[in-house]
Amino acid sequence: MNNDYVRSLIERGKRIDGRSLDSYREIKLESGISKYAEGSARCKIGETEVLVGVKFEVGTPYSDSPNEGTIVVSAELSPIANPDFELGPPNEQSVELARVVDRGIRESKAVDFKKLCIKEGEKIFMLFIDIQVINDDGNLIDASALGALKALSEAKFPKLDKDNKVVSGEFSGKLKLEKLPITCTVYKIGGSLLVDVDSKEEKAVDARLSVNVGNGRIHALQKGKDIGFSVDEIGRAVDIAVKKEKELAKLLK
Amino acid sequence: MSYTKRFDNRKFDEMRKIEAKVDIIPRADGSAMFKIGDTVAIAAVYGPRSLHPKFLQDPEKGILRCNYTMMPFSVSERIRPGPSRRSTEISLVTSKSLLPVLDLTKFPNAVVDVFIQIIQANAGTRCAGICAASMALAHAGIPMKDMVAAVSVGKVGDKIVIDLNKEEEDYEDGATDIPVAMTGRNHEVTLLQLDGEVTKEELMKGLEMARKGCLDIIEIQKKALREAIKENQNE
Numbered sequence: 001m002n003n004d005y006v007r008s009l010i011e012r013g014k015r016i017d018g019r020s021l022d023s024y025r026e027i028k029l030e031s032g033i034s035k036y037a038e039g040s041a042r043c044k045i046g047e048t049e050v051l052v053g054v055k056f057e058v059g060t061p062y063s064d065s066p067n068e069g070t071i072v073v074s075a076e077l078s079p080i081a082n083p084d085f086e087l088g089p090p091n092e093q094s095v096e097l098a099r100v101v102d103r104g105i106r107e108s109k110a111v112d113f114k115k116l117c118i119k120e121g122e123k124i125f126m127l128f129i130d131i132q133v134i135n136d137d138g139n140l141i142d143a144s145a146l147g148a149l150k151a152l153s154e155a156k157f158p159k160l161d162k163d164n165k166v167v168s169g170e171f172s173g174k175l176k177l178e179k180l181p182i183t184c185t186v187y188k189i190g191g192s193l194l195v196d197v198d199s200k201e202e203k204a205v206d207a208r209l210s211v212n213v214g215n216g217r218i219h220a221l222q223k224g225k226d227i228g229f230s231v232d233e234i235g236r237a238v239d240i241a242v243k244k245e246k247e248l249a250k251l252l253k
Numbered sequence: 254m255s256y257t258k259r260f261d262n263r264k265f266d267e268m269r270k271i272e273a274k275v276d277i278i279p280r281a282d283g284s285a286m287f288k289i290g291d292t293v294a295i296a297a298v299y300g301p302r303s304l305h306p307k308f309l310q311d312p313e314k315g316i317l318r319c320n321y322t323m324m325p326f327s328v329s330e331r332i333r334p335g336p337s338r339r340s341t342e343i344s345l346v347t348s349k350s351l352l353p354v355l356d357l358t359k360f361p362n363a364v365v366d367v368f369i370q371i372i373q374a375n376a377g378t379r380c381a382g383i384c385a386a387s388m389a390l391a392h393a394g395i396p397m398k399d400m401v402a403a404v405s406v407g408k409v410g411d412k413i414v415i416d417l418n419k420e421e422e423d424y425e426d427g428a429t430d431i432p433v434a435m436t437g438r439n440h441e442v443t444l445l446q447l448d449g450e451v452t453k454e455e456l457m458k459g460l461e462m463a464r465k466g467c468l469d470i471i472e473i474q475k476k477a478l479r480e481a482i483k484e485n486q487n488e
Binding site: 033034035036037040047049051053054055057074076078079080081082083087089090128130132134135136137166168169199 | 328
């Protein structure tokens with residue numbers, strides 16, 4: 001499929017699979033995909049598939065926030081998912097993906113870090129959120145962010161023994177999320193803005209803006225790719241993301 | 254002390270419940286999922302494709318490269334992403350278990366990549382990975398003389414059993430784990446490892462159990478492959 005064809009279609013407001021510019025492919029969310037994780041989920045957007053697992057570990061707090069736990073987000077662009085992905089340490093793309101998902105959760109305060117405190121100044125929970133891409137058919141950021149939130153919304157606190165060690169397989173209540181922020185990435189191809197590109201459209205993308213929205217407020221932004229956005233385009237992109245928040249947040253309820 | 258009853262009430266020669274599915278990763282040239290009890294493995298095949306760096310190329314035939322990885326959340330205690338000595342060794346023995354059935358002579362200088370990921374682990378992950386990989390290779394249309402299946406056997410307490418689960422592997426009076434891979438027609442053993450202690454008689458008894466288990470698994474693998482082909486034709 002060549003980029004010119006994709007571009008000429010989008011110029012006329014059309015897409016390869018017949019969707020409108022502002023609609024997502026079918027989204028499927030499933031939880032409990034790995035029983036040894038404290039929370040886990042599968043997010044499918046069209047043929048894009050991402051698994052997310054949440055593990056709790058006991059750690060020590062940072063000295064500037066003695067009563068707060070923390071989150072650690074990692075993303076693995078496994079070569080299982082795309083012929084262009086390679087083995088090895090995280091590269092730019094996987095680090096960016098992990099950090100965009102991290103900021104969406106952190107800045108929206110979806111997880112109240114104070115509730116992750118076990119003993120002030122001494123012990124806190126660290127939430128490891130691991131994103132594993134299984135099949136890359138575009139729009140990994142949105143799929144990963146949605147999958148991470150689904151996994152978190154299902155996560156349970158592990159039980160601790162008297163030495164504050166995790167007792168595996170036993171739980172002490174659910175992790176309650178304060179809100180359900182949604183990351184919607186708006187892509188720019190030529191003069192058009194669209195959401196949820198597949199891998200063929202992704203090759204033609206000029207720029208993208210990932211907008212994290214919780215209850216209509218913007219919590220994180222990430223502009224990506226090689227060219228810029230006009231201020232007007234940014235306004236339109238945010239409008240699209242705010243509209244999509246309502247639609248996608250329903251999937252988590 | 255005698256191990257009279259298995260923790261999950263299975264018979265000593267009974268494997269856990271098996272599920273297999275082919276064609277689970279659309280971007281891959283071949284893919285499969287293999288589930289045995291609570292252990293879930295997926296595998297994707299990419300290739301034959303050109304091999305870089307060039308000095309690894311073989312002008313006589315294509316090479317097989319396997320990579321085995323456990324997802325960080327697949328076990329109780331999170332695994333740090335990235336290679337470990339364990340996963341490196343398992344990747345190696347996995348590739349050696351599959352090579353004997355492959356004919357890569359038509360693909361000089363090329364590589365067939367097999368990526369195995371363990372989503373959920375309750376013992377027997379390398380065997381589940383080999384079972385998934387064997388199906389994924391067939392699904393990718395790589396020339397194969399035979400199928401490969403794998404299952405672990407072992408000694409728990411004083412009993413020889415098939416398909417140990419985690420509880421049995423950690424049995425307090427000692428457990429010996431023997432992962433075995435076998436080809437379907439010639440019953441050639443292509444993976445054999447052992448940790449623990451057994452007599453020769455016990456080993457032979459275990460191998461016979463593994464042979465029966467592998468043949469049952471191959472039937473399940475073939476059924477999953479046939480289903481995937483059928484679905485493809487209907488489309």
